Amino acid sequence: MEYEQLKLDNQLCFRLYTAARLTIGAYHPYLDPLGITYPQYLVLLVLWEQDKQPVNDIAHKLFLETNTVTPLLQRMEKSGLVKRTKGKEDTRQRIVSLTKKSIEMREQAKHIPDCLSDEIIRITGEEEEFVRMIPSLDKLIEGLKCTTNNK
Amino acid sequence: MEYEQLKLDNQLCFRLYTAARLTIGAYHPYLDPLGITYPQYLVLLVLWEQDKQPVNDIAHKLFLETNTVTPLLQRMEKSGLVKRTKGKEDTRQRIVSLTKKSIEMREQAKHIPDCLSDEIIRITGEEEEFVRMIPSLDKLIEGLKCTTNNK
DNA sequence: CTTATTTATATCGTTCACGATGCAAAAGTA
DNA sequence: TACTTTTGCATCGTGAACGATATAAATAAG
Structure with missing residues (x-):
């Protein structure tokens, strides 16, 4: 088990990266019509x-x-x-x-966040769980923001 | 408050997207030396x-x-x-x-996951919180994976 | 008031990410 | 067997991301 940590299953970043890409993909049906x-x-x-x-x-x-x-x-x-x-x-x-x-597009875009929420609920059966991730993600972002800048 | 949902602060996807980018950025000090x-x-x-x-x-x-x-x-x-x-x-x-x-590079890469864990702990003061996100992210990924394929 | 430094954008080159399309091999069907 | 469909991979074009660099304007230093 020398290389156990190198397993893809153990990577947080890979999940963030994948979840972000797939979630962005879920916006396509709503953003494509707006161009x-x-x-x-x-x-x-x-x-x-x-x-x-x-x-x-x-x-x-x-x-x-x-x-x-x-x-x-x-x-x-x-x-x-x-x-x-x-x-x-x-x-x-x-x-x-x-x-x-x-400016006019705003009116058409107004419903997009709710559509995505519904989509997540429809697919995963729940939403609370993801809303609860938000403070953690903010903490991570806040921490990493500085690191990158200090480089 | 007609457009309240359109506020950046209320977007889960934006956080995933940002967290993923910044976390990938945190890998740079370890991946750059490996080319x-x-x-x-x-x-x-x-x-x-x-x-x-x-x-x-x-x-x-x-x-x-x-x-x-x-x-x-x-x-x-x-x-x-x-x-x-x-x-x-x-x-x-x-x-x-x-x-x-x-194959040889594996030996040098072996410590990277632990380095990143330490980095996250150093920056945010905690890690448990992020480990706890993993099942939720997996659920989201699993759900969205199918949607994209069905398209 | 020059000169040096910082700041706000822009440009360039490389690497993804992905939709659309192409193509040849494999698998299924008549 | 001949034909159609599917599958595995590649190519192309567009749009990000970002490091490195450039440029001009604003600011600071002398």
């Missing part, structure tokens, strides 16, 4: 909460690097989901704002 | 458990599509981590096997 991807949906969630934010703020809220978010926003601009304007006080900043299209 | 990526590490975990498997078996165990795994294996072959030989009974199959390099 957006899951990361684009996340950007919209951020902007729907507060419009007109610089790239950095969006990246921070999503725990992503700006070099991931910038091309993401460029694609979203190309498909008419956001506008990117130069900042007025700080001209280095790019202020990202919603468009008519993405 | 492998996290998905490549997962492939090695599978092969270390059982050598000489067809592409499909590896893909299934990792819940990945073969069109993700094939290029992954091609890169691993290029860097000398695996061999890919034609199957004998079924010539459509590609049997993936370990090389001297990847």
Whole structure:
């Protein structure tokens, strides 16, 4: 049993990675009709909460690097989901704002979280269990966020 | 509060997605010296458990599509981590096997799971909490696995 | 007021992840 | 046996993620 820990079954990270991918997959039936991807949906969630934010703020809220978010926003601009304007006080900043299209999309997206909850209940028979994971995941994220930054 | 559910704070999937990315990031200090990526590490975990498997078996165990795994294996072959030989009974199959390099690497990788456990404990102060998430994640994965396939 | 440093984005290269499609071998069917 | 379907893998195109690097503007230091 020298290599017992190396078994796939014992890996937390593998499960997080797989659960995340498969859960994102479960969003497809709802996001495809809107013509957006899951990361684009996340950007919209951020902007729907507060419009007109610089790239950095969006990246921070999503725990992503700006070099991931910038091309993401460029694609979203190309498909008419956001506008990117130069900042007025700080001209280095790019202020990202919603468009008519993405403002209207909010109405269609409103029901998605509930659909996903129902989906999880339908599939696993329960939801409480996963809601209870949230504080633990937040703790993990909070801890790891700093480590990566300190590198 | 019409759009309350659309708040980022209320999304389980976003947390899974973030936790997975950040946890994979925590593997970097251990995988970089070995010259492998996290998905490549997962492939090695599978092969270390059982050598000489067809592409499909590896893909299934990792819940990945073969069109993700094939290029992954091609890169691993290029860097000398695996061999890919034609199957004998079924010539459509590609049997993936370990090389001297990847067999030796197992010894260096042996301690990685414990290092990661220690890391999580160091950062969050606890581990029990995350070990307890494993059955829930498995339940979620098991449920979603079928949905994606039925599509 | 220069010069140095930091900050906000952007660009580039590599590696996934996956839908769509292609292709040849295997299996099933007429 | 000839034909159809399925299966195993590969290829292609697109969209992330992210390390490394670049660039210009803002800020700090001298």
